[in-house]
Amino acid sequence: MNYLSKICRTTQPYMAGEQPQDKKYVKLNTNENPYPPCNGVAEYIKNFDSARLKLYPDSDNKALAAKIAKKHGLSIENVFIGNGSDEVLAMCFPTFFDKDGDGVAYCDITYSFYKVWAKAYEIPSVIIPLADDFKFDVSEFKQSKCQGMIICNPNAPTGLIVNRLDLISIIEANPEKLIIIDEAYADFCNCSMANYVSKYPNLLIVRTFSKSYSLAGARCGYAIGDETLIRGLKTMKNAFNSYTVNSLTEGIAIKALEDVKYFSSVVDNVIATRDEYADELRKLGFDVLPSSANFLFATHETKPASEIYYQLKEKGVLVRHFNLPRIDNWLRITVGSPDEMKVLLDRLRAIVNA
Numbered sequence: 176m177n178y179l180s181k182i183c184r185t186t187q188p189y190m191a192g193e194q195p196q197d198k199k200y201v202k203l204n205t206n207e208n209p210y211p212p213c214n215g216v217a218e219y220i221k222n223f224d225s226a227r228l229k230l231y232p233d234s235d236n237k238a239l240a241a242k243i244a245k246k247h248g249l250s251i252e253n254v255f256i257g258n259g260s261d262e263v264l265a266m267c268f269p270t271f272f273d274k275d276g277d278g279v280a281y282c283d284i285t286y287s288f289y290k291v292w293a294k295a296y297e298i299p300s301v302i303i304p305l306a307d308d309f310k311f312d313v314s315e316f317k318q319s320k321c322q323g324m325i326i327c328n329p330n331a332p333t334g335l336i337v338n339r340l341d342l343i344s345i346i347e348a349n350p351e352k353l354i355i356i357d358e359a360y361a362d363f364c365n366c367s368m369a370n371y372v373s374k375y376p377n378l379l380i381v382r383t384f385s386k387s388y389s390l391a392g393a394r395c396g397y398a399i400g401d402e403t404l405i406r407g408l409k410t411m412k413n414a415f416n417s418y419t420v421n422s423l424t425e426g427i428a429i430k431a432l433e434d435v436k437y438f439s440s441v442v443d444n445v446i447a448t449r450d451e452y453a454d455e456l457r458k459l460g461f462d463v464l465p466s467s468a469n470f471l472f473a474t475h476e477t478k479p480a481s482e483i484y485y486q487l488k489e490k491g492v493l494v495r496h497f498n499l500p501r502i503d504n505w506l507r508i509t510v511g512s513p514d515e516m517k518v519l520l521d522r523l524r525a526i527v528n529a
């Protein structure tokens with residue numbers, strides 16, 4: 176007897192980056208931030224009254240929603256919070272796309288979870304290929320027949336961005352379609368479209384605390400958009416699980432938002448390290464795409480990416496290799512601390528010069 180649903184039996188789940196426990200690695204494979212969260216977070220955890228855990232959290236996380244709304248000059252009705260931006264994105268599928276609709280459009284090379292969610296919710300996918308140099312095809316998105324689209328900006332795993340004017344042209348050309356922009360990495364390039372959500376009712380921005388706020392383990396992400404979009408997301412969330420963000424995480428995220436100075440210094444450090452090591456990799460014979468994120472996407476002129484990946488792993492450095500069409504000769508390398516990047520460079524030098 177097979178008790179699994181047809182959809183479960185045929186779903187290929189998302190493959191998250193390895194979190195190996197066998198030894199200590201220099202871990203540059205899951206785009207985590209090398210710096211700890213701000214001191215306010217540590218203080219908050221130290222002083223957290225565990226008796227609060229007797230109670231359920233506020234299911235709308237209104238205290239955090241108010242902080243997020245203030246950051247973006249919006250009101251709490253424009254904010255939806257979830258257990259990581261993965262959950263927020265997952266909620267978008269049943270909220271905004273129909274099984275028998277025109278489908279959800281996204282690039283062929285982008286965050287690979289979009290395809291998984293589309294399949295799991297049985298929503299048709301409209302795949303728009305990137306150009307040979309991985310550039311985004313603005314005109315294809317402007318005229319694509321779909322119910323809505325998801326644009327990852329900066330894109331993962333390429334790190335390339337679509338500029339603001341192009342995004343505006345896509346949003347304005349498609350007032351009847353929802354444009355979701357996944358801004359998981361937007362703090363590393365100052366390219367956020369958050370300021371435009373009050374102007375465009377068809378724009379939904381999804382953001383996370385995992386990357387620029389160093390809180391991947393706390394699991395918190397959010398969407399901002401028109402009230403009707405947010406109400407829709409809350410309806411579907413409350414048809415699934417009312418209490419997705421726990422009370423400790425809510426307080427942690429508030430503390431992270433309050434320390435603007437620390438946030439900026441972390442982002443600046445990551446950007447400086449990224450740009451320095453992009454150049455270092457080029458000197459070793461890598462073609463490195465100009466990154467606007469906290470990772471580098473690189474291919475070597477002679478050594479195959481899979482070989483470099485395995486040799487780096489053997490030498491205690493983990494990077495991400497995707498065994499997927501078009502990108503199987505590329506590596507995605509998270510920007511670590513300067514010390515971690517020195518180790519990476521050292522090991523890479525030995526590998527490519529062998």
Ligand code: PMP
Nearest residue numbers: 259260261286331359383385396
């Ligand atoms: N979007 C993109 C493009 C990502 O790379 C990730 C991280 N895997 C996420 C969303 C989800 O991040 P989180 O759930 O930690 O907010």
